[in-house]
Amino acid sequence: xxxxxxxxxxxxxxxxxxxxxxxxxxxxxxxxxxxxxxxxxxxxxxxxxxxxxxxxxxxxxxxxxxxxxxxxxxxxxxxxxxxxxxxxxxxxxxxxxxxxxxxxxxxxxxxxxxxxxxxxxxxxxxxxxxxxxxxxxxxxxxxxxxxxxxxxxxxxxxxxxxxxxxxxxxxxxxxxxxxxxxxxxxxxxxxxxxxxxxxxxxxxxxxxxxxxxxxxxxxxxxxxxxxxxxxxxxxxxxxxxxxxxxxxxxxxxxxxxxxxxxxxxxxxxxxxxxxxxxxxxxxxxxxxxxxxxxxxxxxxxxxxxxxxxxxxxxxxxxxxxxxxxxxxxxxxxxxxxxxxxxxxxxxxxxxxxxxxxxxxxxxxxxxxxxxxxxxxxxxxxxxxxxxxxxxxxxxxxxxxxxxxxxxxxxxxxxxxxxxxx
Numbered sequence: 238x239x240x241x242x243x244x245x246x247x248x249x250x251x252x253x254x255x256x257x258x259x260x261x262x263x264x265x266x267x268x269x270x271x272x273x274x275x276x277x278x279x280x281x282x283x284x285x286x287x288x289x290x291x292x293x294x295x296x297x298x299x300x301x302x303x304x305x306x307x308x309x310x311x312x313x314x315x316x317x318x319x320x321x322x323x324x325x326x327x328x329x330x331x332x333x334x335x336x337x338x339x340x341x342x343x344x345x346x347x348x349x350x351x352x353x354x355x356x357x358x359x360x361x362x363x364x365x366x367x368x369x370x371x372x373x374x375x376x377x378x379x380x381x382x383x384x385x386x387x388x389x390x391x392x393x394x395x396x397x398x399x400x401x402x403x404x405x406x407x408x409x410x411x412x413x414x415x416x417x418x419x420x421x422x423x424x425x426x427x428x429x430x431x432x433x434x435x436x437x438x439x440x441x442x443x444x445x446x447x448x449x450x451x452x453x454x455x456x457x458x459x460x461x462x463x464x465x466x467x468x469x470x471x472x473x474x475x476x477x478x479x480x481x482x483x484x485x486x487x488x489x490x491x492x493x494x495x496x497x498x499x500x501x502x503x504x505x506x507x508x509x510x511x512x513x514x515x516x517x518x519x520x521x522x523x524x525x526x527x528x529x530x531x532x533x534x535x536x537x538x539x540x541x542x543x544x545x546x547x548x549x550x551x552x553x554x555x556x557x558x559x560x561x562x563x564x565x566x567x568x569x570x571x572x573x574x575x576x577x578x579x580x581x582x583x584x585x586x587x588x589x590x591x592x593x594x595x596x597x598x599x600x601x602x603x604x605x606x607x608x609x610x611x612x613x614x615x616x617x618x619x620x621x622x623x624x625x626x627x628x629x630x631x632x633x634x635x636x637x638x639x640x641x642x643x644x645x646x647x648x649x650x651x652x653x654x655x656x657x658x
Contacts, residue, residue, distance in 0.1 A: 259306035262288040280346025300334035322545030326612040340622035392593035397441035400502035401583040411589040419447040426497040428452040435495040437488040438503025442469025449480040456481040504533035512564040520569040535630040575635040583631040584624035591617040
């Protein structure tokens with residue numbers, strides 16, 4: 238556990254809050270702050286310097302940030318996409334009016350229609366070519382997912398699903414919404430008893446268990462997170478669920494044939510330069526009459542993740558555009574049958590995760606430290622704000638072989654009496 242904790246507390250190790258009097262604010266400090274705000278689109282926030290003076294947008298209300306010292310201000314100006322997160326984690330920046338509200342105001346300012354201000358430069362796929370190689374993928378997944386099942390158990394649902402839930406009704410609980418998501422996936426795949434299913438990137442095994450238990454299918458679920466695979470196997474054994482095999486291996490090594498290929502929340506870790514390889518895997522495994530489903534965070538404009546997300550939270554991650562996702566399907570003539578965007582469902586999911594996370598803050602600090610708690614609070618709040626503002630999307634794409642005519646006639650139902658799409 239000590240190795241896992243070491244990566245989790247890096248923000249605090251890098252930057253500690255300044256002790257003592259930060260000194261007076263000079264005109265150049267206010268000038269630097271004004272340049273910084275202009276550079277991020279003059280969002281509707283109030284920005285307070287360490288002496289209490291501020292620069293406020295007319296629509297800011299109570300939403301704003303307090304910068305504790307000049308060093309923090311200079312770091313913000315030098316590299317805001319990395320240093321804001323590090324300095325917030327270290328306590329050098331405090332947020333007023335709620336972190337979600339603050340970040341949403343910033344994102345809306347940066348991405349205002351008609352503006353060309355962007356979070357970052359467009360992605361050069363050749364630069365990412367080796368980001369998610371076999372060895373790098375294991376290291377990246379270990380950084381985020383292997384920090385301890387006890388931590389995730391504090392704020393996920395009882396099935397340990399760490400992907401977007403589906404809320405069929407406004408008053409649905411997180412547990413109900415996650416079950417509804419699994420049922421939605423199964424219906425879209427038109428699963429029937431005896432089907433062979435391959436799941437690429439199975440997390441803690443919740444969907445694989447659900448498919449095997451409620452649809453009588455045979456599932457082979459792949460994952461390279463050692464902790465997640467161990468948990469999934471133990472949970473399936475404890476519940477006496479047969480028909481599911483959890484395999485600790487990379488998606489690139491998947492072989493065999495299946496009637497349904499599903500991947501929920503893995504594509505974000507594949508990288509655009511490897512999409513054709515994923516398509517190759519699907520092409521060699523999916524039967525002639527099979528269906529596939531890929532569920533992934535996405536975006537409308539191809540931009541890389543922020544430096545802070547890449548270094549501290551999700552190394553190697555990238556949410557694709559629909560155009561980029563086509564690189565999985567087009568080389569192998571797969572037909573895209575349906576695309577659904579569950580963006581607001583993911584915002585709601587993250588809101589519930591954040592509420593549970595905050596209710597267990599004492600236990601989180603016992604496992605890690607205050608810097609880790611603040612970093613993960615920022616990550617969850619940022620996810621909510623990004624989905625609310627429309628910077629991030631959640632795509633579910635259903636596909637099949639181009640000549641497969643055994644597909645749903647409408648979204649309302651099929652010959653098995655289900656509602657697949």
